[in-house]
Amino acid sequence: MNCPEFWDHLPQRGEDISEAQKAHLAECATCATQWEPHRALATGLRSLAEEWRQTDAPLRVEAGLMAAFRAQAGFQARRSQSLSWWRPVFAWTAAAAATVALALVLMRSYQPATASPGTVAAPHRTSQPVTQVADVEVDDDSAVFGEGFVRLPNAPRIDPNEDFNVVRVEVSGSAMIEAGISLSEDRAAETVLADVALASDGTPRAVRLVPDGGSY
Amino acid sequence: MAQYSSQSDDELLLQLRNGDEQAFAALYRRRQGAIYRFAQHMSGSATAAEDITQEVFLALLREECGYDRERGTLSGYLFGIARKLVLRNLERGRADVPLESETDEVAPRELAVVDDPLAGLTRHEAIEALRRAVQALPRRYREVVVLCDLEELDYADAAVALGCPIGTVRSRMHRARALLLEKLHQDRKPRLALDAWKPMRYAL
Numbered sequence: 001m002n003c004p005e006f007w008d009h010l011p012q013r014g015e016d017i018s019e020a021q022k023a024h025l026a027e028c029a030t031c032a033t034q035w036e037p038h039r040a041l042a043t044g045l046r047s048l049a050e051e052w053r054q055t056d057a058p059l060r061v062e063a064g065l066m067a068a069f070r071a072q073a074g075f076q077a078r079r080s081q082s083l084s085w086w087r088p089v090f091a092w093t094a095a096a097a098a099t100v101a102l103a104l105v106l107m108r109s110y111q112p113a114t115a116s117p118g119t120v121a122a123p124h125r126t127s128q129p130v131t132q133v134a135d136v137e138v139d140d141d142s143a144v145f146g147e148g149f150v151r152l153p154n155a156p157r158i159d160p161n162e163d164f165n166v167v168r169v170e171v172s173g174s175a176m177i178e179a180g181i182s183l184s185e186d187r188a189a190e191t192v193l194a195d196v197a198l199a200s201d202g203t204p205r206a207v208r209l210v211p212d213g214g215s216y
Numbered sequence: 217m218a219q220y221s222s223q224s225d226d227e228l229l230l231q232l233r234n235g236d237e238q239a240f241a242a243l244y245r246r247r248q249g250a251i252y253r254f255a256q257h258m259s260g261s262a263t264a265a266e267d268i269t270q271e272v273f274l275a276l277l278r279e280e281c282g283y284d285r286e287r288g289t290l291s292g293y294l295f296g297i298a299r300k301l302v303l304r305n306l307e308r309g310r311a312d313v314p315l316e317s318e319t320d321e322v323a324p325r326e327l328a329v330v331d332d333p334l335a336g337l338t339r340h341e342a343i344e345a346l347r348r349a350v351q352a353l354p355r356r357y358r359e360v361v362v363l364c365d366l367e368e369l370d371y372a373d374a375a376v377a378l379g380c381p382i383g384t385v386r387s388r389m390h391r392a393r394a395l396l397l398e399k400l401h402q403d404r405k406p407r408l409a410l411d412a413w414k415p416m417r418y419a420l
Contacts, residue, residue: 037397052253052366061252061269062241065273165266167270
């Protein structure tokens with residue numbers, strides 16, 4: 001092996017040179033001298049990698065993603081069911097189940113674990129006009145979460161110093177209407193894009209409809 | 217969860233597509249660290265890295281995610297998404313990004329550093345010096361060092377993530393290591409570096 005061959009065939013991991021390359025270093029002082037800083041750098045980078053490898057994403061990222069997955073999975077289940085041959089028999093049942101499942105996901109931290117679907121589906125604001133309540137909450141929560149957000153039913157107001165994440169999911173129009181979002185009734189059966197604000201423990205706090213353009 | 221640990225990324229992806237939440241969790245736990253670290257190295261911000269990690273895995277949930285196993289591994293694909301998000305993040309804070317010129321792509325100069333740039337440093341000092349040097353690299357060199365040296369992707373996966381030929385990854389690695397050695401050498405000899413400016417000052 002000559003000098004150009006030595007430098008042209010360096011392995012990806014700098015320390016892992018071949019036996020032939022080691023033999024070349026033993027007989028070529030110039031290459032051996034020039035190789036030394038490369039070897040030291042490779043060793044240093046490995047140490048940095050080992051130390052750095054202990055760094056992971058914060059747990060709240062996983063919590064937020066799991067919440068998004070559950071919301072998404074509910075829709076996919078509804079979609080596949082609606083395409084099957086027994087659609088005429090179970091279509092309404094599946095749609096209702098998906099809506100309840102989504103409502104459970106969106107409000108799961110604010111309802112008892114044993115609550116019946118009927119209890120979950122019943123919004124606590126039924127005695128007031130939905131649009132009026134939604135308008136008030138948009139004004140209040142926009143300052144905390146951002147433009148267009150509506151706090152979920154029974155969700156406590158978020159502490160201004162509390163961290164929260166926003167994830168984008170697909171949800172049914174009916175679930176958005178139940179959450180207090182102003183959406184026309186003829187879009188209740190559609191799938192719409194929504195931003196869900198998740199508290200640091202992964203629980204959903206507020207939701208907003210993503211405009212057709214896809215961004216705020 | 218143990219049953220998922222022996223499954224490949226592609227198998228887990230298939231299962232999560234079928235609504236298996238545990239498969240999604242297993243895939244996330246397997247890959248999140250590397251994606252998060254890459255994003256943090258590249259953006260220099262833990263907050264941005266958090267957002268980017270979240271967006272990368274949300275992309276897997278979308279039906280049109282675009283992963284094709286024929287073109288590379290899922291790991292390389294995830295890094296590719298992370299890279300695009302990092303670039304978008306850097307675009308928003310352009311003032312913080314070192315300007316890069318076409319000269320970054322020229323053939324590497326001969327290495328002038330011939331001594332060990334980390335000699336005499338404690339392990340902690342050496343790691344800190346290296347961390348700073350990596351952070352100071354121009355973006356295109358920093359990303360190959362982070363991917364290939366720190367996250368130990370092979371050149372083929374790195375090429376998928378970066379959207380360039382393997383030869384480009386190889387040449388950038390060569391140049392990046394030369395730049396790292398120069399940077400470490402300069403940091404160790406600040407007085408020499410300052411002395412080098414003196415004749416210029418006198419000339420002015």
